Amino acid sequence: MNLVANFGPGRPRVEQRRRRGQTPRAEILDAAGELFTTNGYANTSTRVVADAVGIRQASLYHHFAAKDDILDALLVETIAAPLELAERLRDVREPTPARLYALAWFDVRQLCAARWNLGALYLLPELRTERFAAFRLRRDELRGHYETLAAAVLAEAGGAGIVGAAALPFRLVEMVINMRSDEGSAPVFAERTIPEAALRVLGWPGDLDALRGRAQLLLAQLEPA
Amino acid sequence: MNLVANFGPGRPRVEQRRRRGQTPRAEILDAAGELFTTNGYANTSTRVVADAVGIRQASLYHHFAAKDDILDALLVETIAAPLELAERLRDVREPTPARLYALAWFDVRQLCAARWNLGALYLLPELRTERFAAFRLRRDELRGHYETLAAAVLAEAGGAGIVGAAALPFRLVEMVINMRSDEGSAPVFAERTIPEAALRVLGWPGDLDALRGRAQLLLAQLEPA
Numbered sequence: 001m002n003l004v005a006n007f008g009p010g011r012p013r014v015e016q017r018r019r020r021g022q023t024p025r026a027e028i029l030d031a032a033g034e035l036f037t038t039n040g041y042a043n044t045s046t047r048v049v050a051d052a053v054g055i056r057q058a059s060l061y062h063h064f065a066a067k068d069d070i071l072d073a074l075l076v077e078t079i080a081a082p083l084e085l086a087e088r089l090r091d092v093r094e095p096t097p098a099r100l101y102a103l104a105w106f107d108v109r110q111l112c113a114a115r116w117n118l119g120a121l122y123l124l125p126e127l128r129t130e131r132f133a134a135f136r137l138r139r140d141e142l143r144g145h146y147e148t149l150a151a152a153v154l155a156e157a158g159g160a161g162i163v164g165a166a167a168l169p170f171r172l173v174e175m176v177i178n179m180r181s182d183e184g185s186a187p188v189f190a191e192r193t194i195p196e197a198a199l200r201v202l203g204w205p206g207d208l209d210a211l212r213g214r215a216q217l218l219l220a221q222l223e224p225a
Numbered sequence: 226m227n228l229v230a231n232f233g234p235g236r237p238r239v240e241q242r243r244r245r246g247q248t249p250r251a252e253i254l255d256a257a258g259e260l261f262t263t264n265g266y267a268n269t270s271t272r273v274v275a276d277a278v279g280i281r282q283a284s285l286y287h288h289f290a291a292k293d294d295i296l297d298a299l300l301v302e303t304i305a306a307p308l309e310l311a312e313r314l315r316d317v318r319e320p321t322p323a324r325l326y327a328l329a330w331f332d333v334r335q336l337c338a339a340r341w342n343l344g345a346l347y348l349l350p351e352l353r354t355e356r357f358a359a360f361r362l363r364r365d366e367l368r369g370h371y372e373t374l375a376a377a378v379l380a381e382a383g384g385a386g387i388v389g390a391a392a393l394p395f396r397l398v399e400m401v402i403n404m405r406s407d408e409g410s411a412p413v414f415a416e417r418t419i420p421e422a423a424l425r426v427l428g429w430p431g432d433l434d435a436l437r438g439r440a441q442l443l444l445a446q447l448e449p450a
Contacts (some may be wrong), residue, residue, distance in 0.1 A: 024251075035334045036351065039350060040266075040267050040349065040351065041265075041267075041351045042265050042266075042267035042268050071448050120348040122403070122406070122407075123345040123348050123402075123403070123406050124265065125262065125263050125264060128299070132423045160322040162410060162417075162418055162421040162422055162425065162433075163414055163417060163418060163421075164414035164418035165248065165418060165419075165422065166403075166417070167412065168397075168400075168418070168422055171403060171404070172393075172397075174403060175393075175396045175400075177348075178347070178348070178396060179396070181347070181348050182347075187389060187392065189388055189389035190389070192387075192388065192389070193387050193388060193389035193390060193392075193393070196388075197387055197390065197393055197426045200387065200425055200426055200428075201422045201425055201426060202285050205426075206315060208387075
């Protein structure tokens with residue numbers, strides 16, 4: 001039985017809301033996030049996404065011209081906030097270890113809190129096509145922020161770190177994607193374990209509890225809405 | 226132009242070999258490994274795999290009854306050798322840090338050396354179905370070996386490690402999958418960086434160069450063929 005009564009873009013829908021989200025666009029993204037991560041991207045048509053939202057396919061196309069536009073929007077969601085925070089942290093006078101801790105903490109938290117484990121989509125072969133070049137560039141930008149902070153911590157630690165360790169903090173944060181994929185959710189301690197591990201692999205020898213307190217103050221001040 | 230002249234299972238093929246591999250089974254796995262990681266699992270039919278090998282689809286079915294059997298065989302390839310090494314390491318009298326270093330080193334090396342980045346398939350939603358329960362169990366077994374070794378190192382380090390860090394070494398090793406996916410290949414220093422990071426996040430304070438020497442001797446003795 002189809003109770004959907006949709007009169008096209010802009011018209012109010014009379015059926016009950018099927019998805020989370022304040023706007024039709026958010027509802028489409030929520031449905032697609034679930035379907036892409038549970039049934040697979042290639043296995044999910046825009047028709048199936050529209051059905052899951054309870055709108056016509058034509059209405060979906062009003063918001064997204066093609067399926068890869070939905071994927072792109074979902075991917076951008078996974079990095080937009082940490083990228084904004086990284087830019088704010090760059091411009092603040094605060095010791096580098098606290099800035100790196102704050103970025104890793106915030107990023108782990110948002111990757112864990114997201115309703116769908118969208119980071120699992122990073123490994124899709126589709127992402128290596130030209131269509132996603134802009135997304136890859138933005139993700140590389142975020143990676144660059146991590147590596148710049150990490151290299152500075154490594155330099156301060158005076159060579160006590162591991163060769164090549166500047167690449168590790170970004171990758172440590174993305175571990176929660178694999179944890180969610182394998183275990184259903186990342187362990188609650190990940191928010192603490194991962195930022196701490198990021199500092200220790202760089203050879204930073206300081207007090208981690210004090211650093212966490214400092215990172216918390218930074219986040220209270222700079223965290224994106 | 227189709228030069229394939231295949232007369233069914235068991236008969237010699239007259240056309241030139243198109244794939245790497247000593248046996249038809251290995252050739253099928255090589256072709257599927259490439260197609261699954263570059264075009265996607267859902268986007269690849271057994272017909273396309275057979276074409277890439279230069280055999281008929283019927284001949285492919287002689288070796289693999291269905292596409293998911295090919296995927297399962299590829300996945301098992303990614304963990305079989307490290308699992309074998311982990312079992313051998315369990316039964317040897319040698320300090321735990323050297324055993325953990327040896328396992329991580331060997332595993333990073335084999336994940337980097339594999340022709341296709343098959344670990345990228347771990348995040349496929351298909352893997353969470355019943356069909357892959359046996360594979361998931363074997364991978365959990367490998368994870369268990371890492372966590373047992375890591376917990377022992379953590380205990381020896383006397384609480385200098387990070388809470389929850391026992392989960393990190395296994396995940397650190399799998400980082401090379403994401404590195405290969407993003408950067409085409411993992412950095413050459415990963416073979417050293419990742420085992421060293423695995424020890425440091427556990428709070429192990431010893432000399433990493435000496436440990437590497439010890440792990441090398443262990444591998445010379447125990448490494449699976």
